[in-house]
Every structure is written in C-alpha cells, then in structure tokens.
Amino acid sequence: DVVMTQSPLSLPVTLGQPASISCRSSQTLVYSDGNIYLSWFHQRPGQSPRRLIYKVSDRDSGVPDRLSGSGSGTDFTLKISRVEAEDVGVYYCMQGTHWPHTFGQGTKLEIK
C-alpha cells in the first residue's frame, strides 16, 4: 500500500500568519490518465471530512484562495497564506491513484 506521511502532526499558528503542511507519498501518484489524484481534506470536530483541494492544486467550490495546493512526484504541500479562526481542525492528504486509496495521519491546526 502507498504510505502517506504528513508533517507536522501538530501545527499551532497565530491568526493572520501563514501555515504549511507537507505530505509525502511512498510511490509516485501519476495515474494512467496522466492525472495525480492527490487531495486535501479538512475535518472539524464532530463533522465529516470536507475536500478542499483535488488533483494536487485544484480548489473545490467555496474554498478561499488563501488555501493552495502544490507539489509533484512524491512531495505535496498545502499552504494557508493567512490563518483564520475557521481554519482550525485536522487536515488530511489522500492519494486516490493506487488501490487502496490511503490517507496521511492528519495534521491538527490550532490557534496559538
């Protein structure tokens, strides 16, 4: 199985400051159609995960442009340019290229 390794696992951030989460895959994630199925999800307590970013860098509808995804090969990053209170929660990366689809361990973002 493809192992997805996130860092850091805990991310205390001051409001208005930037934040960055890294996700590394144990194998390349290029699918046979040429796409890289790497997504980022955000989960608040008591809620189901919500997708933010898909295919490395495409933002889902309603996701603010403060959030951006990037990466290639086996290294991917989620960046928040200015953290707001609504950004708290756990962030997960997920690869959907290889079966079984696998998730990172999660990064808990909290406000300092």
Place this chain on the structure above:
Amino acid sequence: EMQLVESGGGLVQPGGSLRLSCAASGFTFKNYHMGWVRQTPGEGLEWVANIRPDGSVKFYVDSVKGRFTISRDNARDSLFLQMNSLRVEDTAVYYCGRGGGNSDLWGQGTLVTVSS
C-alpha cells in the same frame, strides 16, 4: 443539494453482522464510483471498499476481504455495505463517499461498535 445519508450502524457482538446503507440525492448516482471510508481515533482514515458506477467491479482493502461486501442499487440511488464476521477492530465511524480516487462528497457517517 447534493447529499449522502448513511444509516444502519449500531452495537454488535464480535462475529456478528451489520448492513450499512447510504441514500444519495441531488446528483445522478448511477454515474459515479462510490465507496466506504471508516475512521477510528487510533488508526485514522481508511478506505474500505469501492464500486464502479455499474457495479461490475469492486475493490476491498485487505483487512475486510472475504467479510465485507459492497453493492449498489442505481434504481434506488443507494449504496450498501454488508459486514459479516465483525471484529473489535472494525469499530469505527463509517462514511459513504462519492467518487473513487477523486472523492468529493461524504456523508455524516454512521457509528459501528463491535463489542461483547
């Protein structure tokens, strides 16, 4: 509004069975891959099973092969997960998800607790 609503979770003894259901609305269900994902506090998120739009091909994570069966009824916009020979380690919140590797919509989840 696009929505997925799971049901069927509950408390079951080890070795028992449960059937989870997922009702889809607000989109053309028959056009989408669908799957089940589970979440535990200790193990995080795990993609359990996937099924193609016409139900012809199914994928399972190794830990549930031979015990769980994913199925769908496109006429009723519904997804199912039959879980047999349940183990304590199957205890989790189970989410229904639209899409395969590019999943974009999940339900609110249903809790399955396997305990004696």
